[in-house]
Amino acid sequence: MKLSEIKDLLRCKVLTGEEDLSIDIQDVVASDGMSEILAFAKSKELMITGLTNIQSIRTADIAGVSAVIYCRGRQPDKRVIDFARQKKIPVLVTDMVMFDICGLLYNKGLRGVS
Amino acid sequence: MSAELLRETFEIQGRNFDKAGEISSEIKVILKDLDIDAACIRRVVIVAFEAEMNVVMYADRGTLTLVLTEEDIRLEVHDEGPGIPDIELAMKEGYSTASDEMREMGFGFGMGLPNIKKTRMTFAWNQRWVRGLRFSLGSD
Numbered sequence: 494m495k496l497s498e499i500k501d502l503l504r505c506k507v508l509t510g511e512e513d514l515s516i517d518i519q520d521v522v523a524s525d526g527m528s529e530i531l532a533f534a535k536s537k538e539l540m541i542t543g544l545t546n547i548q549s550i551r552t553a554d555i556a557g558v559s560a561v562i563y564c565r566g567r568q569p570d571k572r573v574i575d576f577a578r579q580k581k582i583p584v585l586v587t588d589m590v591m592f593d594i595c596g597l598l599y600n601k602g603l604r605g606v607s
Numbered sequence: 608m609s610a611e612l613l614r615e616t617f618e619i620q621g622r623n624f625d626k627a628g629e630i631s632s633e634i635k636v637i638l639k640d641l642d643i644d645a646a647c648i649r650r651v652v653i654v655a656f657e658a659e660m661n662v663v664m665y666a667d668r669g670t671l672t673l674v675l676t677e678e679d680i681r682l683e684v685h686d687e688g689p690g691i692p693d694i695e696l697a698m699k700e701g702y703s704t705a706s707d708e709m710r711e712m713g714f715g716f717g718m719g720l721p722n723i724k725k726t727r728m729t730f731a732w733n734q735r736w737v738r739g740l741r742f743s744l745g746s747d
Contacts, residue, residue: 528718532725555631555632555649557645
């Protein structure tokens, strides 16, 4: 599924990486715990989290995920967005809660990694 | 033991959550520049990041040393902290002594040390480059 389709499905706002919305996403890691992301991500996943501090982008970079979606309408500060831009990681935000996001993406055929 | 091709030591500042992870990012850049396999780099930096976070969360200061030889990549971590009284318990997934501040940073859910073990072992079995990856915890 293209990131642009995910953006529409979850009614996301793009905070950075507008030019990278054509990337294809098949797997998802979703957690507010960064160690959980690090433990399960195998690279190129979509990362969904409610944690909006600098460590979320640091984790995304280290784990090698393709894009980050912040749930529950949580807005990161500018420094976090700038850091994501520097690391070339697209960042989106949606008002939806994590449970709904995961349900919608699962219905579209995306799967979690374990 | 094969000759060392590179040895670089980084200072970790304890309790500085803002800078936490910078060293692991730097290690990622170093390994990328050496054209090392991407999957291998990922595993090394995951171990480095978890170890770095551990030092930031619990110790006053520490060091992380990256050692590269013709056969392996090693990470040596030393810190000046309280130590771990019960290693067996600390290695249990879900066990944590983390503070609320640490959890707010997205860490401290009792997965760090098990992650290091898991990542290191998988690596040791599958990847030539990390066959000898070492991880040591302790106080100088």
